[in-house]
Amino acid sequence: MKSIFSVLFAFVVVVIACSCISCKSSRKSATEPDTVALVGPTFNADSAYAFCAKQCSFGPRLMNTEAHDKCGEWIMKQFAGYGMKVETQDAELKAWDGTMLRSRNIWARFRPEQTTRVLLCAHWDCRPWADNDPDSTNWRKPVMGANDGASGVAVMLELARVISSDSTLNVGVDFVCFDAEDYGVPQWSSAPDSQDSWALGAQYWAEHQPQGYEARYGVLLDMVGGEGARFYQESVSKQ
Secondary structure: OHHHHHHHHHHHHHHHHHHHHHOOOOOOOOOOOOOOOOOOOOOOHHHHHHHHHHHHHOOOOOOOOHHHHHHHHHHHHHHHHOOOEEEEEEEEEEOOOOOEEEEEEEEEEEOOOOOOEEEEEEEOOOOOOOOOOOOHHHOOOOOOOHHHHHHHHHHHHHHHHHHOOOOOOOOEEEEEEEOOOOOOOOOOOOOOOOHHHOOHHHHHHHHOOOOOOOOOEEEEOOOOOOOOOOOOOOHHHHO
16 A cells, blocks of 8 residues: 555646646747656655554544544644645535435645645545445445545645645645545445435535635545555546
8 A cells, every 4th residue: 555655646746746837838849858857855655554544543434423523633633734724614415315414525725825726635434334345244334444535535644744844836735535425325225326425525515615716637536545556547537
């Protein structure tokens, strides 16, 4: 998992660097290579791994549980400790089975005064049912979510840590931790499957963004800590 964190961070740094370069109106010759030199503080894979482990130490971050709420408070304190401006979007969201979910999107902003912004996001809640487990006896058990949730938040926290003292980055960065993402209809349920039952926090964010908000790039970090993971360009996003 640590090596995956390092590779993924390099990708995120390239995205942010490209944002900076695209804001400059310099001309290139036809033969000049289109490359980006990576500079700045060093991403620490061990630190990101520790952030992942800390989230798991609260237990499964299931909606409407104490473990979920305590982990959310910890995430907010971490971002605030790195100088980010932290806000929340609190909402009662109805799940597919009628359960009302106490949802909290966490929004941490680096250089909030900058109008050119990059959006990084991940979800921080856990899947309450392991309905994809090959062992059917686990289908109604919760998932710890080290990879599915915690890994993406861990990358964002480490990135926030390393850029917190950077005085050269001339773009703003938004870190958004979505909630209520993994409460979608389980495979063992007789309820009709609906894609809208997933990503409730992201749907709420899309519908309640601050007026005039715009990000130049957006990167979603979901399940980025898997062993041997590979990251491809996602076809819908390319469109």
